[in-house]
Amino acid sequence: MSRVRGKDTEPERFVRRLLHQLGYRFRLHRRDLPGRPDIVLPLHRAVILVHGCFWHQHPGCSKATVPKTNSESWETKLNRNVGRDKENIAALRKAGWKVATVWECELTDSKALLSRLSEVLPDLRRRSEHLQALASKLAGVIEGTNLLRAEAASSVVRVRISRQQGK
Numbered sequence: 001m002s003r004v005r006g007k008d009t010e011p012e013r014f015v016r017r018l019l020h021q022l023g024y025r026f027r028l029h030r031r032d033l034p035g036r037p038d039i040v041l042p043l044h045r046a047v048i049l050v051h052g053c054f055w056h057q058h059p060g061c062s063k064a065t066v067p068k069t070n071s072e073s074w075e076t077k078l079n080r081n082v083g084r085d086k087e088n089i090a091a092l093r094k095a096g097w098k099v100a101t102v103w104e105c106e107l108t109d110s111k112a113l114l115s116r117l118s119e120v121l122p123d124l125r126r127r128s129e130h131l132q133a134l135a136s137k138l139a140g141v142i143e144g145t146n147l148l149r150a151e152a153a154s155s156v157v158r159v160r161i162s163r164q165q166g167k
């Protein structure tokens with residue numbers, strides 16, 4: 001049940017898109033690794049887990065509450081999730097994988113997200129700076145073409161005015 005729930009969530013897709021934009025190659029839900037981790041980057045020997053704050057009980061997070069009705073069975077269930085996560089992470093690390101956990105509530109904070117991901121992807125900052133530089137260069141080119149257009153338009157106007165005046 002938890003496997004189905006945890007697969008292909010919107011937060012996970014968000015992180016995948018970001019990594020893809022930064023040029024990373026990754027595999028999803030590798031069955032041969034403990035807990036079938038969400039995102040695996042074999043080249044970097046890195047695993048990224050994207051966790052919902054409620055289901056995985058993000059420590060200190062306001063979303064990590066236990067429902068008041070049926071609280072005992074909820075607590076058992078949620079504790080089981082947390083225990084399983086700990087076991088999986090320990091097993092992955094033991095097998096030589098670097099593991100980062102991205103929490104759902106961190107996705108709206110790009111600084112927190114980037115620093116979380118660069119724990120296991122040391123070249124991530126360089127890549128994102130490169131991408132930003134490219135974006136601003138592109139913006140400069142677009143602005144440049146607008147300037148050229150504006151100049152061309154104003155010279156047409158100038159020619160018209162001078163013709164009218166010369167008459």
Ligand SMILES: [Zn+2]
Nearest residue numbers: 053058061105
């Ligand atoms: Zn959280």
